[in-house]
Amino acid sequence: MSNITYPAPPRLIKELEFKIVKEDWFIYKLKDGSILKVKPVLIKAFETDQVDPAGKKIYATLGQNIVTVTSPENLKGTPTLPLPPPNEALKLDKEEVEVEHAIYDPQWNIYELENGEKLKVKIVITHVYRIKGKYDELGNPYYVVQFVTVVGSSLERVADFRISEPDIYKYILLPSFSPQCTQNQSSIQYGSSLTTYYKWISPQELRLPETKFREIPIENLIKYLTVDEAVVKEELRSLLKSYEIPEEYGSKVEVMIRNYIKGELERRGLPVKDEFVEPLYKLFIHIAYVMLYV
Amino acid sequence: MYNLNSRSLDTSSVFKNIVKPDLIKIEVNLVKLYIDIEQYSAKKLKTILDELVQYKNKISKEEFLSILERAIRTQRCEYYESKRILGVYKREVKIKTHLI
Numbered sequence: 001m002s003n004i005t006y007p008a009p010p011r012l013i014k015e016l017e018f019k020i021v022k023e024d025w026f027i028y029k030l031k032d033g034s035i036l037k038v039k040p041v042l043i044k045a046f047e048t049d050q051v052d053p054a055g056k057k058i059y060a061t062l063g064q065n066i067v068t069v070t071s072p073e074n075l076k077g078t079p080t081l082p083l084p085p086p087n088e089a090l091k092l093d094k095e096e097v098e099v100e101h102a103i104y105d106p107q108w109n110i111y112e113l114e115n116g117e118k119l120k121v122k123i124v125i126t127h128v129y130r131i132k133g134k135y136d137e138l139g140n141p142y143y144v145v146q147f148v149t150v151v152g153s154s155l156e157r158v159a160d161f162r163i164s165e166p167d168i169y170k171y172i173l174l175p176s177f178s179p180q181c182t183q184n185q186s187s188i189q190y191g192s193s194l195t196t197y198y199k200w201i202s203p204q205e206l207r208l209p210e211t212k213f214r215e216i217p218i219e220n221l222i223k224y225l226t227v228d229e230a231v232v233k234e235e236l237r238s239l240l241k242s243y244e245i246p247e248e249y250g251s252k253v254e255v256m257i258r259n260y261i262k263g264e265l266e267r268r269g270l271p272v273k274d275e276f277v278e279p280l281y282k283l284f285i286h287i288a289y290v291m292l293y294v
Numbered sequence: 295m296y297n298l299n300s301r302s303l304d305t306s307s308v309f310k311n312i313v314k315p316d317l318i319k320i321e322v323n324l325v326k327l328y329i330d331i332e333q334y335s336a337k338k339l340k341t342i343l344d345e346l347v348q349y350k351n352k353i354s355k356e357e358f359l360s361i362l363e364r365a366i367r368t369q370r371c372e373y374y375e376s377k378r379i380l381g382v383y384k385r386e387v388k389i390k391t392h393l394i
Contacts (some may be wrong), residue, residue: 216387222363243323253327264340268347275355279362280339287335291374291389292327 012046012060017114031098034071040121040149041187042111046273061151068116069140086144093132099125123147216290225279232282235289242293257284
């Protein structure tokens with residue numbers, strides 16, 4: 001495994017929406033009696049500009065593992081907050097605790113991407129350390145859990161999955177996530193079912209989307225009820241351009257919106273007259289423009 | 295009956311008219327636009343119209359704008375978060391509608 005060479009990080013080309021098919025806890029009993037629960041959660045999925053040797057798309061994923069522990073009373077102690085980050089904690093006096101057995105193993109957490117492909121995520125615990133003298137808010141011992149997260153993109157290719165190298169982890173602690181968390185990992189992982197390489201990188205390496213705040217003061221809305229038609233046309237034109245829709249589709253969109261407004265007026269028993277539709281149409285376009293124009 | 299063997303069909307011109315990736319992309323973008331405006335403009339329009347219903351019997355051409363203004367002023371401040379993804383660019387738009 002040490003001879004594996006990792007490719008350059010892929011360029012993210014499109015964020016993909018996804019829905020949860022199955023997202024469950026992996027539950028383990030530790031030899032010291034604690035119950036450890038880990039849930040790998042997919043946060044974002046991206047299409048990248050890379051494909052694997054078989055021509056399958058490589059996806060980049062941003063995920064987080066939620067970890068919680070419940071310990072028997074004899075292991076509990078007085079909370080010692082704040083808790084050190086995992087990489088610092090591992091330098092302290094610690095004891096390795098073996099996993100006795102899996103109480104519940106859901107096999108894979110499964111997500112369906114908007115393009116119909118499925119992403120599968122699972123974890124494999126490699127080491128569990130109990131940090132001596134450190135306890136969380138509830139008095140549970142502070143555990144640092146090392147695991148590898150496996151991501152694949154096809155249900156049929158379980159056998160082709162590869163596991164990432166444990167020594168390339170980068171830990172990011174989110175201490176306030178949950179009082180029971182002993183450790184949280186946040187990472188981006190990329191790869192697909194057929195690739196032989198997986199790598200963990202920090203979220204900071206991800207080019208996050210630009211964020212814009214939009215506000216529509218009420219006085220502006222009222223002003224737009226009587227605004228010149230040319231202004232409304234210009235806003236619609238800009239909006240269409242923003243959606244990469246050619247200008248000639250403007251009349252189609254206009255008709256669609258006017259019909260929609262007429263339908264809503266009719267449904268409420270309000271008069272469906274052009275002089276009523278017009279200001280509502282202006283309002284409609286202005287809200288859409290302010291909110292959605294990029 | 296037309297004999298298919300009598301001449302070869304020039305399908306290239308047929309497909310040229312049917313398969314137009316640009317058209318598909320435009321249609322997809324139109325759907326995206328409709329979904330987005332349904333979520334924001336249409337949602338707000340509906341709440342304004344619901345407010346207008348109580349003035350149903352008073353609505354006239356002359357009074358409409360002032361009644362509409364009154365209906366708009368009753369709107370609550372709402373906060374939306376939305377993501378728009380355009381082409382290769384990812385832009386997240388957090389929308390705050392200040393309607394008090």
